[in-house]
Amino acid sequence: MSHVGVPRGTVRKRRSLALLTTGVLTIPVLAGCSSGSEETSRGVPQDIAPAAREAVADGSTATWAVDALPATFNAFQADADSATTRITGALLPTLFPMDKSGQPKLNPDYLESAKVIEREPKQVVLYKLNQQAVWSDGREIGAPDFVAQWRALRGKDSAFWTARNSGYERIEKIERGADDLQVRVTFAKPYADWRSLFSPLYPKEITGSPDAFNDGARTALKNTAGPFVLKSMSKSKGTVTLARNPRWWGDKAKLDTLVFRAVAAKDRTQALADGTVDVADIDAGTADRITLARRDRGSNGQPLAHGPGSEITPAQALRSWAQAHGSDEEAAEIAQAAREKNRKAVVAYATEQKALRDFAVRKSLEPAYTQLALNGESGPLADDRVRRAVARALDRQELAQTVLGPLGLPAKPLGSHLALAGQPGYKDGSGALGEQNTKEAQALLADAGWTRGGAAEPPKDTKAGSEAEKKGDGGKDGEEDKDAKTEKTEKSETEKSEKDGKKAEEDSTEDSADSAAERKKADQASADRDSEDSAASRDEGLYIVGEDNKPGAPAPATVGSASAVHVLAPARTAAAQGTVLLRQAGALGEGGAVAATDKQPGGAAGAYAPVGTAAPAPAAAKGQLGKDGKTLALRFVLPSGPGSQSLRSVGDKIAVMLEKIGIGTEITKVPDESYFKDHVASGAYDLALYSWPATAYPATDGRPIYAKPEPATDGSLLVEQNYTRVGTDHIDQLFDKAAGELDEKAARELMKQADARIWAAAGSIPLFQRPQLVAVDKKLANVGAFGFAAPRYQDIGFKNRQAAGSPADRKK
DSSP, X not given: OOOTTSOSOOSHHHHTTOSBOOOOOOOOOOTTOOOSOTTTOOOOOOBSOOOOGGGBOSOOEEEEEESSOOSOSOXXXXXXXXXXXXXXXXXXXXXXXXXXXXXXOOOTTTEEEEEEEEOSSSOEEEXXXXXXXXXXXXXXXXXXXXXXXXXXXXXXXXXXXXXXXXXXXXXXXXXXXXXXXXXXXXXXXXXXXXXXXXXXXXXXXXXXXXXXXXXXXSSXXXXXXXXXXXXXXXXXXXEEEEEXXXXXXXXXXXXXXXXXXXXXXXXXXXXXXXXXXXXXXXXXXXXXXXXXXXXXXXXXXXXXXXXXXXXXXXXXHHHHHHHHTSSOHHHHHHHHHHHHHHXXXXXXXXXXXXXXXXXXXXXXXXXXXXXXXXXXXXXXXXSHHHHHHHHHHOOHHHHHHHHHGGGTSOOOOOOOSSOOTTSTTOOOOGGGTOOOOHHHHHHHHHHTTOBTTGGGSOXXXXXXXXXXXXXXXXXXXXXXXXXXXXXXXXXXXHHHHHHOHHHHHSOOTTTHHHHHHHHHHHHHHHHHHXXXXXXXXXXXXXXXXXXXXXXTSOOOOOTTSOSOEEEESOGXXXXXXXXXXXXXXXXXXXXXXXXXXXXXXTSOTTEEEOTTOOOOOOOOOSSOOXXXXXXXXXXXXXXXXXXXXXXXXXXXXXXXXXXTTTOEEEEEEEOHHHHIIIIITTTOOSEEEEEEEOOSOHHXXXXXXXXXXXXXXXXXXXXXXXXXOOOOHHHHHHHHHXXXXXXXHHHHHHHHHHHHHHHXXXXXXXEEEEEEEEEEETTEXXXXXXXXXXXXXXXXXXXXXXXXXXXXXHTO
């Protein structure tokens, strides 16, 4: 199941641009910056119900849920997605699939050997192919297939509609070796990640011409070389059906057919219960239902203690019965209808639960991680001190526990941008940034000029923006003068706030008159802003209770509550149903109670009221920092879909953590389908949560994620996949050096150095490795939560003596 915040097409061709952030910043001293060691990192094992091939029956059909039918079967095109990767893995050669530890491992089904045979004067790799390896039309796999794919992907012919795939442009020539089973590849310049090339490998009939490459593999693959062949694709049924490859030379596939069915995330529980799928990535809610179903197996027909109707007390049930049988005919009719509706829901739920007993939940950690992105292009986060303050405010252990703890998975924060725990080269480099420390975070903000009274101060006679922008505009001297004048005041305020919050609120007798004047000026400015916002509300025909600022403007502060304001976007088209909107925006709990962070004077943020409703009086900022008359408030964009609840929970906790150091957040929840494209990729955010897939080739795949953005001719930034716009020349140089380093140990050391500097830049803060939950028919073996490893499709099947009883088979 795909997750919001993961870029579509996570194959390496696109990851060369990635979803992490970069930007210009100052790199602190990195000596002793690592808090962990490569030798002690341990990954979570895969959970696939392993079974020896002799214990798996031959025959039958298994159905695997995917998010949608693939837009293309060409994995090197821009619209390739997770379904493309999943399906082509069973159809085409992968020369070096990842193993359980996240390392590339030679695939003996296709290669007898592959190694660097020359380093000077140029790098030469010799592939020796398995002599039995053939395409499904009977032709041998050989050098012509390698040559055609290289020419299609090297980037010299724009007629091939391909996403960039690093490495092919480094190849100088490809030749036949001593015989037809040898392929000799010569590189123009050294390439450490040569194992990443030619996977998947397409036949020359697909890659040999632009027309065939662009259109020949979008909806069909006539020639394949895997344990399965493509039998059919039905858009009306939403299925892709694979059949055994009769020319497959390796271990025979256990299944007769393997069906991939498009099932939306919200429909997976129903699909499992109906028996239309045997394998499906699921969320925590569905996993809980399967666990409860198996627990209730011995209930002997007793009513379930969960699900519809379980919350009805005996007194409520008696009252409902009395109303349904009372003398008031109208009330009785309503009560009877409600009872019948509840009865049907209980029966349907119980039926689903009974069917879900046949499934098990396979758990591991997905080869992907979730990170907090900080957009350093403009605004407060353009200052590296503010970014580091945000990072130092986060309790990453608490955030990991929020997501992984309830699932029984190890809740340990991730310590690297370029490797996951258990992979070779993993080392916790977070020490380059520093551990969570509220006082240090506050000191960084004070050094950047954000103070308790800064929101009430008139703008200084300097340009707004990052420190780098000010220096670039010739404001360096002015900034130094301002720091000299305010250093004592800021130090005093910081000391008082650390000693006692109450004492910080009290004014001295000598300053009382000045403070009263400042408060009067601030109140007048606030009243002026309220007048402008009221006019804007009249123009739009509605007013949002507790939320006077437009989306993107600084969030209004509240007294004694969190500074996070929940906004449901787009507000302009939202229905005027306050309770429904609040629940969608996450402001209401399951029982309808307003969340603690949303209790504000005048109503909960996000609730709509008719034109003319009096706006609540703005509360005075208490604890929120400001600078030059502006409060320190960040736009926090989160997805609003039902499958993104864990991201929203993490976002809410981050907002509370930031409030403790004086940073306000405006949480905007947007539709899943527009979250990445319209907000993350476009840079319309300050803070965002999204994920990146793991890679065995960090020098190749990590560079575009962290590359320093370059200015384009039109004045914009070329960011590749570095959506936080934070990077440095030194980081780029380390990636480039590692990509050409053929000594694996030396290359890993370079990547550790790069990771330490990425931490110090504070554009991307890794939080945790994502959970992987997969529902699998209990009778299926060798499939489930694979972790790092690629599936061995030929080993998947039903255990002996039970193959015919799969739920999917019962529907056929």
